[in-house]
Amino acid sequence: MWHVLAAGSFFFPGLYFLCSRCARRTLTGWTEADCSLISIREDCFPSVQGILAASSGIIVITSCKDVKFDRHWLATAYIWFIIPYMVYDIYAMYLRHWYICKEKRILNGKDHFAAAINSLLQKDFLMLVHHIAILTILVPIGLMKLQNSLLHKINGVFILLTFFLCRILLFPFMYYSYGKQYGIPLYKVPFNIPMHCNVTNASIMAPQIYWFWLICKKALRLYSVPSISGKDR
Numbered sequence: 001m002w003h004v005l006a007a008g009s010f011f012f013p014g015l016y017f018l019c020s021r022c023a024r025r026t027l028t029g030w031t032e033a034d035c036s037l038i039s040i041r042e043d044c045f046p047s048v049q050g051i052l053a054a055s056s057g058i059i060v061i062t063s064c065k066d067v068k069f070d071r072h073w074l075a076t077a078y079i080w081f082i083i084p085y086m087v088y089d090i091y092a093m094y095l096r097h098w099y100i101c102k103e104k105r106i107l108n109g110k111d112h113f114a115a116a117i118n119s120l121l122q123k124d125f126l127m128l129v130h131h132i133a134i135l136t137i138l139v140p141i142g143l144m145k146l147q148n149s150l151l152h153k154i155n156g157v158f159i160l161l162t163f164f165l166c167r168i169l170l171f172p173f174m175y176y177s178y179g180k181q182y183g184i185p186l187y188k189v190p191f192n193i194p195m196h197c198n199v200t201n202a203s204i205m206a207p208q209i210y211w212f213w214l215i216c217k218k219a220l221r222l223y224s225v226p227s228i229s230g231k232d233r
Contacts, residue, residue, distance in 0.1 A: 001076065001077060001080040004077045004080040004081050005080045005081070005083060005084065007081065008080070008081040008082065008083065008084035008085060009084040011081075011084070012084055012085050012088040012089075013084075013088055015048065016088075016092070046089075049082070049085050052078075052081075053078070053082075056074050056075075056078045059072070059074055060072040060074050060075050075142075076142070079139055079142045082134075082139075083135065083139060086131045086134055086135050087135070089131060090128065090131050090132075093120055093124050093127065093128065094116055094117070094120050097116045097117075097119040097120045097123070097124075098112065098116040100119065101115045101116050101119055156218075156219050157219075159215065160215060160216070160219060163211075163212055163215060164212060167208040167211075167212070168205075168208055168209065168212055171201055171204075171205050172186075174201075175189040175190070176189075178193070
């Protein structure tokens, strides 16, 4: 699949240079920074990538007879193709902040890189983490079949704990904090707040409990049922 990786490495930077060149030719009054910024706009490349991803997904789904166990070559190929996009998009985010800082006259001499990185971390930190997580976690899982590995099982336990703490225990903790502030025992808190608050909290908590139950069922199958090889399938 190295040829797919090479194709992605040429496609996304090539698309940027093509957009930038067309912008310079058609928008003669624009500066180099303006042409570069319009070429790396956040709604351009993600849209192209989204169309390619959706098209690949449709092809894979319609080509597989067994959507659970069948594996289409395009599913693996597209993972290789998306690696250069994630790397390029990180660079594009940095480049966008570099030009923005330059226009605001923040950058001076050797501070170009530091100011742009600082702006990137402050304004696009979650997007940066998203891209890095895909490259370092999701891509290896998709390419190396780590579903039955120790790392995958540890990750499952981590999901169980964080889901339980952040989505289930959040509600009892909220009632406990209210009771502690007003000197009310925990079991009396529901009777000392408006009924619509209890109804709202219950309606929000109910699907969380259902989803947690589904996660527990999946975890039970993962840890109790031995892995099935491709031949047995």
